[in-house]
Amino acid sequence: QKEVEQDPGPLSVPEGAIVSLNCTYSNSAFQYFMWYRQYSRKGPELLMYTYSSGNKEDGRFTAQVDKSSKYISLFIRDSQPSDSATYLCVLGGTDKLIFGTGTRLQVFP
Amino acid sequence: GAVVSQHPSWVICKSGTSVKIECRSLDFQATTMFWYRQFPKQSLMLMATSNEGSKATYEQGVEKDKFLINHASLTLSTLTVTSAHPEDSSFYICSAARDSNQPQHFGDGTRLSIL
Numbered sequence: 001q002k003e004v005e006q007d008p009g010p011l012s013v014p015e016g017a018i019v020s021l022n023c024t025y026s027n028s029a030f031q032y033f034m035w036y037r038q039y040s041r042k043g044p045e046l047l048m049y050t051y052s053s054g055n056k057e058d059g060r061f062t063a064q065v066d067k068s069s070k071y072i073s074l075f076i077r078d079s080q081p082s083d084s085a086t087y088l089c090v091l092g093g094t095d096k097l098i099f100g101t102g103t104r105l106q107v108f109p
Numbered sequence: 110g111a112v113v114s115q116h117p118s119w120v121i122c123k124s125g126t127s128v129k130i131e132c133r134s135l136d137f138q139a140t141t142m143f144w145y146r147q148f149p150k151q152s153l154m155l156m157a158t159s160n161e162g163s164k165a166t167y168e169q170g171v172e173k174d175k176f177l178i179n180h181a182s183l184t185l186s187t188l189t190v191t192s193a194h195p196e197d198s199s200f201y202i203c204s205a206a207r208d209s210n211q212p213q214h215f216g217d218g219t220r221l222s223i224l
Contacts, residue, residue: 034212043115043202043215044153088152097213099152 001026006089006100015109019076023089023100026070031093033065035074038086038102047087048074079107112136113205115216123224124195130188130219132203139205142186143213144178147200159186193223 004025013019021035032051036044048063050056056063064073072089084107089100112135120128132142141160145153157173159165159180167173175197177189186205190197200220204213 032210032212036215041200041218041220043113043204043217046111046212046214049212092212096155096158101152 003027003098004089004091004100007103008101010104010106012106012108013079015079015081015107017079017107019079019083019105019107021074021076021087021089021103021105023072023091024070025072025091025098027091027094027098028067028070029094030091030098032091033063033072034090034092035061035063036088036090037083038088040085044088076105079105081107081109083107111214113203113214113216115203115219117219118217119220119222121222121224122193125192127189127191128193128221130190130201130203130221132186132188132205132216134184134205134214137205137207138183139186140183140208141206142180143204143206144176144186144188145202145204147202147218153202156188190221193221195223197221198223 006023035048037047038044053065053067060077062075086102086104088102091098114133116131144156147153155168156171157165157167159178161180161183165178180186200218202218204215206213
């Protein structure tokens with residue numbers, strides 16, 4: 001079993017839609033959870049970083065962590081074409097970061 | 110804040126040459142820097158972790174004599190691909206963290222093409 005599972009997509013939505021991106025993990029030792037956005041041929045950009053279960057909001061982005069279910073989500077409200085990118089969930093707290101495979105999101109006008 | 114600059118962004122060179130890639134944290138001091146490799150449509154693969162002033166820790170299967178890492182200061186790490194061959198062609202990305210419990214901030218990557 002992989003340490004983290006993430007649907008690779010692609011996920012295609014119309015502009016303005018609410019997007020839900022998810023990851024599940026198996027190791028309860030993970031202590032912090034991140035979402036990165038990666039545009040083509042660029043390095044990942046940190047979007048959200050959280051330690052605890054619950055929700056964390058930043059503008060149009062909301063990160064949700066459920067440690068009991070080992071499930072993390074990123075919601076994007078009012079999605080824009082500029083949100084089209086690959087979104088990586090990243091888990092930390094063990095000896096190294098564990099990366100999801102990334103979900104490719106396409107927001108069409 | 111937390112800007113990481115990586116240079117060069119793209120390099121093409123002949124087989125057998127050595128290539129040096131620089132990674133700088135511009136507005137913070139990075140105790141730890143990381144080097145990743147990414148193949149098309151795949152996630153990042155950690156190659157090595159470097160702490161300022163000490164030898165890098167390489168992941169299993171990564172040749173330390175092939176990929177030389179130097180982390181001489183709290184703001185600069187370099188990766189040198191020695192005697193590069195076409196199979197070394199890839200996208201190399203560095204990241205930097207203030208410490209091991211802080212999130213990593215990534216550079217924009219270096220596209221290396223070996224002819």
